[in-house]
Each structure stands twice: as structure tokens, then as C-alpha cells.
Amino acid sequence: AVVGKGIAHDSAKKHVSGQAVYIDDMADMPGTLHAALILSPVAKGTLNGVDASEAAAMDGVVAIVTADDIPGHNDIAPILSGEPLFAEKALDYVGMPVGAVAAETFEQAVRAAHAVQLDLTEQTPVLDIEEAHARGDHVIAPQRLVSGDVDAALEKADRIVEGRLEIGGQDHFYLETQIAYAIPGEDGDMTVHSSTQHPTEVQHHVAHVLGGFANAVDVQVRRMGGGFGGKESQATIIACAAALLARKTGRPVRMRLKRSADMSATGKRHDMVSKWRIGVTDQGRIVGADVEYLARAGNTADLTGPVITRSLTHTDNAYHFPAARFVGHACKTNTVSNTAFRGFGGPQGVITSEAMIDQIARELEMDPNRVRAINYYGPDTGETTPYGQPVEQNRLVEVTDLVLQSAQWQHRRAEIDAHNATDPVIRRGLAMMPVKFGISFNLPSLNQAGALVHVYQDGSVHLNHGGTEMGQGLFVKVAQVVAEVFQLDIEAVKITATHTGKVPNTSPTAASTGSDLNGMAAFKAATAIRDRMTPVAARHFDVPQDEIVFREGRVHAGNRSISFAELARMSWAERVSLSEAGHYATPKIHWDGKAMKGRPFFYFTYGAAVAEVAIDTLTGENRCLRADILQDCGASLNTAIDLGQIEGAFVQGMGWLTCEELWWDDKGRLRTVGPSTYKIPGSRDVPPDFNVAILESAPNAEETVFRSKAVGEPPLMLAVSVWLALRDAVASCGEPGLSPNLRTPATPEAVLDAIDDIRARSA
Numbered sequence: 001a002v003v004g005k006g007i008a009h010d011s012a013k014k015h016v017s018g019q020a021v022y023i024d025d026m027a028d029m030p031g032t033l034h035a036a037l038i039l040s041p042v043a044k045g046t047l048n049g050v051d052a053s054e055a056a057a058m059d060g061v062v063a064i065v066t067a068d069d070i071p072g073h074n075d076i077a078p079i080l081s082g083e084p085l086f087a088e089k090a091l092d093y094v095g096m097p098v099g100a101v102a103a104e105t106f107e108q109a110v111r112a113a114h115a116v117q118l119d120l121t122e123q124t125p126v127l128d129i130e131e132a133h134a135r136g137d138h139v140i141a142p143q144r145l146v147s148g149d150v151d152a153a154l155e156k157a158d159r160i161v162e163g164r165l166e167i168g169g170q171d172h173f174y175l176e177t178q179i180a181y182a183i184p185g186e187d188g189d190m191t192v193h194s195s196t197q198h199p200t201e202v203q204h205h206v207a208h209v210l211g212g213f214a215n216a217v218d219v220q221v222r223r224m225g226g227g228f229g230g231k232e233s234q235a236t237i238i239a240c241a242a243a244l245l246a247r248k249t250g251r252p253v254r255m256r257l258k259r260s261a262d263m264s265a266t267g268k269r270h271d272m273v274s275k276w277r278i279g280v281t282d283q284g285r286i287v288g289a290d291v292e293y294l295a296r297a298g299n300t301a302d303l304t305g306p307v308i309t310r311s312l313t314h315t316d317n318a319y320h321f322p323a324a325r326f327v328g329h330a331c332k333t334n335t336v337s338n339t340a341f342r343g344f345g346g347p348q349g350v351i352t353s354e355a356m357i358d359q360i361a362r363e364l365e366m367d368p369n370r371v372r373a374i375n376y377y378g379p380d381t382g383e384t385t386p387y388g389q390p391v392e393q394n395r396l397v398e399v400t401d402l403v404l405q406s407a408q409w410q411h412r413r414a415e416i417d418a419h420n421a422t423d424p425v426i427r428r429g430l431a432m433m434p435v436k437f438g439i440s441f442n443l444p445s446l447n448q449a450g451a452l453v454h455v456y457q458d459g460s461v462h463l464n465h466g467g468t469e470m471g472q473g474l475f476v477k478v479a480q481v482v483a484e485v486f487q488l489d490i491e492a493v494k495i496t497a498t499h500t501g502k503v504p505n506t507s508p509t510a511a512s513t514g515s516d517l518n519g520m521a522a523f524k525a526a527t528a529i530r531d532r533m534t535p536v537a538a539r540h541f542d543v544p545q546d547e548i549v550f551r552e553g554r555v556h557a558g559n560r561s562i563s564f565a566e567l568a569r570m571s572w573a574e575r576v577s578l579s580e581a582g583h584y585a586t587p588k589i590h591w592d593g594k595a596m597k598g599r600p601f602f603y604f605t606y607g608a609a610v611a612e613v614a615i616d617t618l619t620g621e622n623r624c625l626r627a628d629i630l631q632d633c634g635a636s637l638n639t640a641i642d643l644g645q646i647e648g649a650f651v652q653g654m655g656w657l658t659c660e661e662l663w664w665d666d667k668g669r670l671r672t673v674g675p676s677t678y679k680i681p682g683s684r685d686v687p688p689d690f691n692v693a694i695l696e697s698a699p700n701a702e703e704t705v706f707r708s709k710a711v712g713e714p715p716l717m718l719a720v721s722v723w724l725a726l727r728d729a730v731a732s733c734g735e736p737g738l739s740p741n742l743r744t745p746a747t748p749e750a751v752l753d754a755i756d757d758i759r760a761r762s763a
């Protein structure tokens, strides 16, 4: 079988040898121009006018466009409306695009963009989310997820535990910054090569900005150099600006963003503040909780609505809340509009959940894993989440027991406690945590996909689908599915670039659903073709159809066989169609967004991790020494790809929680706009002892493609174990019964603050 094998990424060798073609590697067509964005220098202001005369006269400059030059709509909102491509009157953040310049070279374009004079009146920005909330500045209405009678539950509780957590944001830091190459054609046609997770959205917005129809716009994506959610909605900025300049000049336009422009002009993971009041029994059982999130939406909504929905639907994480009131506010600030980032609000929900559990354990002086275990959703008890979905396929006890064993929890817990009792400077910490993650877009309409499969007369297969490749291995997984259906080698299936002209009206490749959705659509297309070829083979061998077997590149009837290619040729000669468009829509899901009730997720996936850290109590420096991970992948489509996804997600999550710090000054200028000031994890931050495993013999109980499960985002949240271990190390500096206050990212400064705080409370 091809499915389930650890087959290398189809581009692995090309990635490491530099031969994989990204958009910036595509040769320039004759006449190609290079473009740069004109960005707002102020966080809040009114734009009175733009003077581009000096810039226009500079060497090599060919065109300059602003909002006035948009022939269609100046709106690129992904869900709602009123989110401009280029600022009109209101300047809302430092880095907000005001226009764009096209020149003969990239350097000329960047220089000219800086030379454009903006006549503006500066105003006082709102930069702090708590201030925005207090002023009532929100981009959308609050979301409330309520079940049971929380006030009565808190009233009756033995104890109330209260807390607050500052959760940092995160820049995507994809290696390939945002880029698009727009090529004008005849009759107003526009071909756009875009580094986007959402070719359909780029197609639609380019059409609207140009004032034409989608059928004139062709968007192609061979691969991205990483997306991580940052190219789910906001690739439209770059693609639309490039297309606008291409329309105006009649020449191909390539727009790439410098790292500093990318980090200033495009959104990030939402930083949030969460606050809770949770009622527990003296035995540590949760009876009810009141949880509130303030999220930094930035200047517009973008995807903030569904991001907050995911925070609210993951505040339970693995635990049953008999009564819950989870509320999320989308605070409007004069900062860049935040967007999707791996986990999509889930990480902020999960860390809040785990912060609550850890605090309960510390204040009750109980073993945190005991508090976890007694609050887990029971297996097969029919317990439902606060949004009303029963917790099925519950693997919480299984994954946590297995990882506690493989990590030798008891032995190491005793060893670390003994160490901490004798070493006043270096303190170590240990923590385990589970993750339950809901799979499906929480916007039900997005849970669909299309695929296009052709079989040629030589038996080779052409595969196309609506999913995009960003390094996550989607293309090889879907190719495996098709190879499996035809019983061919993976080499027989040609992987091709995503193309809006081949598969229309697609969803973004996001929510970890790429292989679930596109894999199933391709499965349906390939199966339909195979089912048309089978009768041809049956007639050839003169046997009933059910005696025809596809195996190892051949088609068998008893001990006679022909090659797959021969059957393809025969099918063509018999005028049988060898092409099919498959479509898949996820079953069983429904969601009432107003009531926040339903079954938003087709299924849950489960994982658990144990992390060990050391902190230097004099400098705050910290390290993860060892991590053990067990992740449910259902029946994995590709174990090599899935292991890579788990490792990468975990380390990216560590970056979010420990070293990646976004820092704005009091004028709202992001001052961490490159690798010199913004620290992503490097190879030496990977835990030296890193044990990653996929849960074995665990096919999905739901009918997903070959019973696999999604993997892209869930393991990012397992990195919360590292933060919990840091809390454990900090707790060893204070008296029992105290819960550490450790904000994220837990930089050395944050760790020192937490140590000072717990020592002061102990004194």
C-alpha cells in the first residue's frame, strides 16, 4: 500500500538543494516591473493628500497607485466588508498600505515608495487592548458561549480560583515573505502567481479590485515557502496591489515584501489577555467557570471572529465544565490587523485552560496531573462540550498514560524535586498536558473541496485539487491517496500547481483540513474513473466485474493480467471518460453561530506531551531539555510527513511561548521587524532529547480518507507543556500553595519577573 507509508515530501530534495521554484525564482518575463508598498508612518491619522511628484520623477519609476486608482472596489475583507486594500482617509496603523510603486528594479521601487510624501494629520492612537475594551472600541460584537448556570455553580463552589494571563502574539516568519507576480493578458485577463493559502480569495479580490469578473483572473500556486496562516487572508494585499499595477502599466509586475515591510504591513497571531473565575470543589473538581478574553484584532476584523470562536471552543481543552460562560472581545487597536496563525485561536484557549488547571493544583496543593485526570471528559459518558458537541473517540486517558510512561514521569519527577532541593541557582521543572483539538473549519461553508483527476492513455495520472502546498506535505498525501485507488506507484501520479481555472470555488488550505478535504475529493474523483475502467477490463477478460482486481500497477482477472496503461488505452478506445472532478463536503457538522451551539467539528484529535525545562534564576535564561510527545493521527496517511509536522509545530509553539516577542513603541511602531530583534527558535532550541511518536492502531472512527486524522495545527499546542514546566520551575522558588504569574512569551525577563513575584508573595 502507498497510503500510510513514510514517503518523503515530493519536493524534499529540491527544497534542500535550492531547486524548488518559488515565485521569486521564476524568470522575469520581458518588461517585468518590480513593486513596493507605500506604508503609513503613523498609527492613527487622517490622510489629506498624497504627493507622489518627487517619487514619480525618480530613476526607473513607471507607475504609482493609491486608493484613487482602484477601478473596482477598495475592499479585501475576507469575511465581512469594509477592509480597504489602500487607506483612503483614515490611517489606522504604522505599516498600513497607502499605495504602491512599480519600477524597473526592486531597489528603485523601495526607494520611491519611501519618497512619496503623505500629507497627514496625526492623532493619538489606541494601542492597548484593555484601553480599547474600556473605551468600547471593538471590530465585531462580543461572542458568548454559555452553558448551564455559571453564577449558581460559582455560588455553590467550595473555592473560587481567579487569575489573569497575558498571552503574546507571534509573527509567522515564513522563510518566503509575501509575494505575487501579476501578468496582464488580452481582454483584461490577469494571471497571478501568488504565495497564498487561498487562491480563490485572491482570484475574487483581484477581480473586485480591478472591477471585473472572476473568470478573467487566473490564480496559480505551485508552493509557498511557508504560510502558517499568514497567507490565508492577507496574501490578497500583495496580489491585488501587483495586479493593479500590472493593469495600469500593461506590464508584468512582481511584488515581494522585504522582511521589515512584511512584518509591518501584515497581521500576526492575536495577542490576548484572558481572565477567569473558576469554581472548584475541595477535591479539585471544576464546577463552573467564567472566562473572558480580550483579543487584539488590530484595525479591522479580518478573521478575528472565527479566531475568537476557536478560542472559546477550546477553553475546555480536555476538561468537562458543568457550567461555563466563555466570552471573547475583539478589541480594535491602531495596530496591524491580526489574522490566522497555526491553531487559529485554539492555542490561546488551550493555554488558558491549562493555566486554570495548574493554578487549581497549586492552590489546592494537589498533583496537577491528578487535577487533570479527575476533570477529563469521561470516556463514553456522553458528556458534551459547552457548545453541545459530545466528546467522541475520547483518547485522553490513553495518550496521557502512554506519554507519562514513555517519559518515565515518576522517576524524573522525584529526580527533579531532589535537584531543586539542593541547587539554589538552576531550577528544573516538569509538566505534562493533553490537547483535544476540533477538526473542521468553524465556518461550516468552508468544509468542502474539489479535485480534478485525469488518466492519460499511457496510464499516467494528472492530479489537481484545491489545496495548496506550503511545506506541510499535502501534495504528496493526496498523491498517495490517488495512487492507492489505482494501485499505482506514487511516481505515476503527477502533482500539479493549484489553479483556480482547474478547480474553482475552493476553501483556504487551513484549519488542518487540507488532506481531509482534498484527499477525499481526489479519492472520489479517482474512484469514479477506476469504476468506469473496471467494466472495460471485465469485457476484455470476459469475467464479471467483481473479479477485476487492481494491484501493483496491473489489472488482474484470476491469473491473467494487463498493465494499467493497457487498460487506460482500451478505455479510451471504447470512448470511456478518463477524467473526473470530485467534490467533497464534510458530513455531520452544523453550527449556530449566534447561540454558539452545535457540532462544529467532524471529529476531535488528541495528543499529549511531557516537557522538562531548566531556568537560571539569576538571569532568567531558560531551556527545554527534553520533550516527549504522543499525537493521534488516526491511521496516518504518511508517517514521515506527520512526524515532521508534529516536530515543527511543537518547536513553533515553543517559539511563541518562550522567545518570540513582538514589541511596539509608544508611537505604535513595531520595533521587532527582523531576525536581529525578533527571535524565532533555532536548531539549538530544539530539545536535545526529543521523542516524538504517533499513536499506533488508532484509525479515525469517522469516515475520513483512509481513516486518517488532521495533524497540521494540533501539536503546536503541546508546547504549552514547556510553559507549564517553566511555571513548575518558578513555583519551586516560592512557597507551596502559590501559583506563579508567568506571562508569555516567557523570555528571560518574564521568568525573572515571575521569580521576583513568587518570592515577594512567599516572604
Ligand code: MTE
Binding pocket: 225, 226, 227, 228, 229, 341, 342, 343, 470, 471, 472, 474, 509, 510, 511, 512, 513, 514, 515, 645, 648, 711, 712, 713
Ligand atoms: N507546515 C509547514 N511546513 N508550513 C506551513 O506553512 N502551516 C500549518 C500546518 N503545517 C504550515 C505547516 C497550518 S497553519 C495549517 S492550517 C496546516 O499546515 C495546513 O495544511 P494541511 O491542512 O494540509 O495540514
Ligand code: LUZ
Binding pocket: 232, 303, 306, 310, 340, 344, 440, 441, 442, 443, 446, 508, 510, 511
Ligand atoms: N475557521 C477555522 C476558519 O476554524 N479555521 C480557519 O482557518 C478558518 N479560516 C477562515 C474562517 N474560519
Ligand code: MOS
Binding pocket: 197, 227, 228, 229, 230, 232, 340, 341, 342, 343, 344, 509, 510, 511, 512, 713
Ligand atoms: Mo492554518 S492557521 O489554519 O492556516
